[in-house]
Amino acid sequence: MVRAPCCDKMGLKKGPWTLQEDHILINYINMYGHGNWRALPKLAGLLRCGKSCRLRWTNYLSPDIKRGNFTREEEQTIIQLHAALGNRWSAIAARLPGRTDNEIKNVWHTYLKKRAVNEHENFEQQRDTLKEEDDVVVESSPSSSSSNKPSSEIINNNYSGGHNNPQTSSNTSDISSGISNDNGGDIQILLRNNNSQLMDDDFWSEIFSAGEISSMMTTTVEGEYKYTSSSIMHDDMHFWFNVFTKGDELL
DNA sequence: AAGTCGTTCAACCGCGTGACG
DNA sequence: ACGTCACGCGGTTGAACGACT
16 A cells, blocks of 8 residues: 655655744634645645644644643543553543643653552552451451452452542442452452443453453352452552552543 | 753654545 | 545654753
8 A cells, every 4th residue: 555655755844833834724724624634734825744734733723622731630530541541542532621642641651650650559568568467367367257248348448549439439330349359369359230231341351361351250140240360360450450440430 | 151961742753444436 | 345545543753941960
């Protein structure tokens, strides 16, 4: 397939946009819209390629764009969505009105990636501390196995992070969830839709391959999906589950 | 004051994909 | 079915700027 020649080979301008160019682009789009980006620069009288015009408009000039610093809520949303969606910046941007994929990508690489790593490390420290405490309890009274508790209680005790408490956050989601340790030391994750609807496999397919999913998952009679870990579930599973239980409200 | 380094962010580049003839 | 076009996406670059030495 032969690709159309790039704009730089056709004598078109590159680099930062001038105020005059911005005005021309804004005026043209306000008057005629942007039906065809490739034809737009010629029609508007700009020495730019259509791609450059589209980028300038969608990332900077469009009136829909919210300028200014990201709020704490927006930053948390990006971290959670990135954990669930990966580097799908446009999908993340679609859930943040007024923010562009380019802007989100920049913010992620400059601030949020570091913060996410820090939070991950803090979480691991917390987890290790809790694990040590659990070990002490189990050693002193083996009969009081945690598996006797409802899983929602377990997750509330051990993994609650304030607003991500599955019970208190259920106003926006019908999904209840829990993590528990069975007697073999494996980790079980229960995901239940209160309307008895099963969760979409796509939710997990981003994180695990299909083979891993099927080997990990069983369905209970109550309409729950039960994921049972073994060696394939790495140590970070708790962290990511925690992130997802926050993030699923946003998806 | 001048040079260096690190950070930020607008813009570019190449690729994938869907629409269309 | 195939080729072409146009668009959108994600990765990368580089200019601008501030902090530091």
